[in-house]
Amino acid sequence: MQPIELHQIDYSILIAYVAFVLGIGWALARYMKTSSDFLTSARSIPTWVTGLAFISANLGALELVGMAASGAKYGIATAHFYWVGAIPAMIFLAVFMMPFYYGSKARSVPEYLKMRFDERVRALNSLAFAVMTIFASGISINALAKLLTNLLPWQFDVNLGFAHLGSYDCYLWICSVVVLLYVLKGGLTSAIYTEVLQFFMIVLGFAPVVYLGLKDVGGWHAMNHSLEAVATNPSAIYIKDPGTTYAANAWTSAWQPLLSGSAHNPMGVDLFAMVFGLGFVLSFGYWCTNFLVVQRAMAAKNMTAARNTPLVAAVPKMLFPFLVIVPGMIAAALMTMPDKNYRIPPPIVSSAKYDAAVAAVQSASVTDLAAADQAVSAALGKKIDPDKINALVTANAGSKLSGADIKKGLYNGIAENDYDSVILSLVRKYCPPGLLGLALTALLASFMSGMAGNVTAFNTVFTYDLYQAYIAKGKTDQHYFWVGKAATVGGIVLSIAAAYFASMYNNAMDIIQLVFGFVNAPLFATFLLGMFWARTTGTGAFIGLFGGIAGSTLFHALTTVKSNLDPDGHVVNQMKGGYLGVHAIFPSEMAQNFWLAAFAFTACFSLTLVISLATKRTKSDADLKGLVYSLTPKTVDHNQPVWQRPAVVGVILLICCVILNLIFW
Amino acid sequence: MGLDIRWPIGLMFTLIGVLMTAYGALQSASATIQVAGSSVNIDLVWGVVLMVFGGGMLLGAIAGGKNPPKA
Numbered sequence: 001m002q003p004i005e006l007h008q009i010d011y012s013i014l015i016a017y018v019a020f021v022l023g024i025g026w027a028l029a030r031y032m033k034t035s036s037d038f039l040t041s042a043r044s045i046p047t048w049v050t051g052l053a054f055i056s057a058n059l060g061a062l063e064l065v066g067m068a069a070s071g072a073k074y075g076i077a078t079a080h081f082y083w084v085g086a087i088p089a090m091i092f093l094a095v096f097m098m099p100f101y102y103g104s105k106a107r108s109v110p111e112y113l114k115m116r117f118d119e120r121v122r123a124l125n126s127l128a129f130a131v132m133t134i135f136a137s138g139i140s141i142n143a144l145a146k147l148l149t150n151l152l153p154w155q156f157d158v159n160l161g162f163a164h165l166g167s168y169d170c171y172l173w174i175c176s177v178v179v180l181l182y183v184l185k186g187g188l189t190s191a192i193y194t195e196v197l198q199f200f201m202i203v204l205g206f207a208p209v210v211y212l213g214l215k216d217v218g219g220w221h222a223m224n225h226s227l228e229a230v231a232t233n234p235s236a237i238y239i240k241d242p243g244t245t246y247a248a249n250a251w252t253s254a255w256q257p258l259l260s261g262s263a264h265n266p267m268g269v270d271l272f273a274m275v276f277g278l279g280f281v282l283s284f285g286y287w288c289t290n291f292l293v294v295q296r297a298m299a300a301k302n303m304t305a306a307r308n309t310p311l312v313a314a315v316p317k318m319l320f321p322f323l324v325i326v327p328g329m330i331a332a333a334l335m336t337m338p339d340k341n342y343r344i345p346p347p348i349v350s351s352a353k354y355d356a357a358v359a360a361v362q363s364a365s366v367t368d369l370a371a372a373d374q375a376v377s378a379a380l381g382k383k384i385d386p387d388k389i390n391a392l393v394t395a396n397a398g399s400k401l402s403g404a405d406i407k408k409g410l411y412n413g414i415a416e417n418d419y420d421s422v423i424l425s426l427v428r429k430y431c432p433p434g435l436l437g438l439a440l441t442a443l444l445a446s447f448m449s450g451m452a453g454n455v456t457a458f459n460t461v462f463t464y465d466l467y468q469a470y471i472a473k474g475k476t477d478q479h480y481f482w483v484g485k486a487a488t489v490g491g492i493v494l495s496i497a498a499a500y501f502a503s504m505y506n507n508a509m510d511i512i513q514l515v516f517g518f519v520n521a522p523l524f525a526t527f528l529l530g531m532f533w534a535r536t537t538g539t540g541a542f543i544g545l546f547g548g549i550a551g552s553t554l555f556h557a558l559t560t561v562k563s564n565l566d567p568d569g570h571v572v573n574q575m576k577g578g579y580l581g582v583h584a585i586f587p588s589e590m591a592q593n594f595w596l597a598a599f600a601f602t603a604c605f606s607l608t609l610v611i612s613l614a615t616k617r618t619k620s621d622a623d624l625k626g627l628v629y630s631l632t633p634k635t636v637d638h639n640q641p642v643w644q645r646p647a648v649v650g651v652i653l654l655i656c657c658v659i660l661n662l663i664f665w
Numbered sequence: 666m667g668l669d670i671r672w673p674i675g676l677m678f679t680l681i682g683v684l685m686t687a688y689g690a691l692q693s694a695s696a697t698i699q700v701a702g703s704s705v706n707i708d709l710v711w712g713v714v715l716m717v718f719g720g721g722m723l724l725g726a727i728a729g730g731k732n733p734p735k736a
Contacts (some may be wrong), residue, residue: 009684013681013684016677016680016681020673020677023673024668024673027673031668051669115716168714193668193673196670200718204711206709212698215699215700215701216700218724278733430698431698432696432698432708433688433696434712435686435707435708435711438681438685570696
């Protein structure tokens with residue numbers, strides 16, 4: 001990755017943003033008087049703010065980068081993560097689940113579990129959640145520090161005597177300290193306010209990139225026309241192996257390729273896995289039970305505001321595919337247009353390898369191009385496009401090319417794509433100074449906000465669900481206020497440690513995300529039974545959760561993906577499963593993940609159901625009032641204006657979502 | 666909370682809008698991008714959009730009645 005050349009205008013925008021987020025923290029500090037102010041915003045925030053924070057807490061930079069990458073790899077079908085994998089769950093949360101979260105006066109999701117079940121379920125959920133937030137925060141800040149080290153021209157080499165700090169360390173610590181300062185001053189409110197700021201930064205920073213990209217490819221229809229060429233021959237732009245082909249609408253239709261079966265869409269996913277695995281288990285598990293997002297709704301000023309929070313969030317969420325997925329589709333379309341002089345960047349190759357490949361080209365003979373291709377591929381350590389390398393060797397033989405020209409030819413001749421670089425490559429292509437500063441600041445904002453969101457969820461769960469519950473009960477509110485602040489500092493320090501851990505091991509992030517999947521997949525079954533079936537017992541929920549986690553781990557150990565088997569049928573990479581034997585082979589990792597989630601949910605649901613029936617209830621109907629649907633008086637919305645009634649708004653949003661699915665059918 | 670979020674949003678985007686508009690007006694050559702055969706001074710255009718957005722937020726904050734926080 002070449003450093004980006006920034007101008008004064010870009011630095012000014014970056015500095016203005018950092019100054020404003022710090023200013024928000026300072027301006028809010030005077031209102032932080034109790035633990036409730038600091039950790040739960042004293043339930044005082046208006047709906048539009050909690051709604052935008054709700055969506056921003058999920059819109060981290062990793063999502064921005066990942067969705068653009070998927071847009072290039074899979075096309076508009078990536079929108080399933082929004083229209084199937086988010087909107088229905090957000091509406092369900094608003095209409096059915098928020099009354100219990102907000103009405104129970106629980107301060108966190110684990111606390112709700114304690115009220116509904118018992119201490120064991122709370123302890124399991126809060127410990128798992130605390131560990132996951134720290135790692136998620138660490139992953140976010142690690143990615144930011146790496147990005148800044150590669151992109152910014154400023155390189156550091158600081159010797160503190162007892163420690164030596166390089167550029168990565170300095171960027172990691174500087175960004176962490178900025179987040180620490182504004183969260184420590186303004187608590188959850190500070191995190192929520194900066195999430196709203198981040199929301200507008202992302203929308204206003206990336207909208208012009210999408211507009212310019214679409215204009216450049218000749219508009220929406222011209223882009224779709226180019227993507228038809230991609231679908232019929234995806235190997236031409238290195239998206240799939242040679243010989244793979246799909247129907248012409250594989251990149252431009254969301255449902256038709258899916259209905260044709262897993263072999264006929266680039267995601268390699270079947271309809272059941274998509275609808276049940278993603279659309280039900282993973283989606284409802286994330287949006288309805290993850291405290292990181294639910295906390296934003298719980299900070300709302302009243303029940304109506306809390307219920308409307310996910311609905312307000314659903315509006316931009318429904319439209320986000322046009323902001324985050326379309327750039328990937330533009331990138332794929334641009335690659336089919338030679339005159340645009342664009343390619344999705346190849347994976348990073350070291351200078352030493354490029355030098356060796358340049359030498360291989362210079363010493364190659366035009367009479368044995370196959371040998372030249374082999375030598376270049378071996379020197380780069382990547383797959384190459386034989387046609388492009390042959391042309392390069394021939395051109396060099398005709399008139400000696402400079403080292404820089406050969407390097408450029410090699411860069412274009414690598415037959416692999418680094419999809420995570422799509423968004424930055426478009427920012428480079430379309431953003432002059434000024435707009436570049438805005439787009440990069442938006443990216444920086446979403447990384448920092450990812451850390452702040454996780455740390456504010458961590459400090460609440462640590463203070464209320466671990467410290468107050470198990471370490472020091474019955475202390476004064478001021479005591480917990482200061483513990484909340486100490487937990488914020490501790491959360492940042494632990495996040496930095498997690499970032500170093502993620503940076504030290506190549507597959508650390510994969511392992512962490514795999515474990516997250518095992519822990520999260522069964523959780524929605526516990527909530528579903530707990531909220532809608534009064535007979536569910538604490539023992540049933542506790543053992544069911546463990547069973548679901550064990551089930552998902554076992555499922556992963558016994559299945560793998562097609563690409564993970566060598567010609568003899570042996571597992572290549574154990575991170576992709578199959579280490580206890582291969583009993584099922586999936587066409588893609590995405591299909592494996594969706595099926596794993598479906599299996600874990602079913603295991604947890606069945607176990608919880610059976611054990612609950614076999615064990616005695618420890619909570620009476622009176623204890624469960626306000627916690628279980630059938631035992632709670634229904635929330636009356638008739639006195640609200642129609643546009644504030646969650647059920648009405650929810651149905652309208654659902655219809656809009658269906659229409660979008662039909663438009664892109 | 667006592668701070669109306671529209672104040673910092675409005676102030677920040679107005680400031681960034683002014684910076685981008687000024688850059689687009691004064692450094693027209695480097696702020697202009699060639700796309701599909703036509704030239705767009707994107708900083709000038711988008712700077713104005715940001716100023717309008719920031720101004721709208723400030724108007725909302727003023728209409729909301731809460732003063733900006735004192736230093």
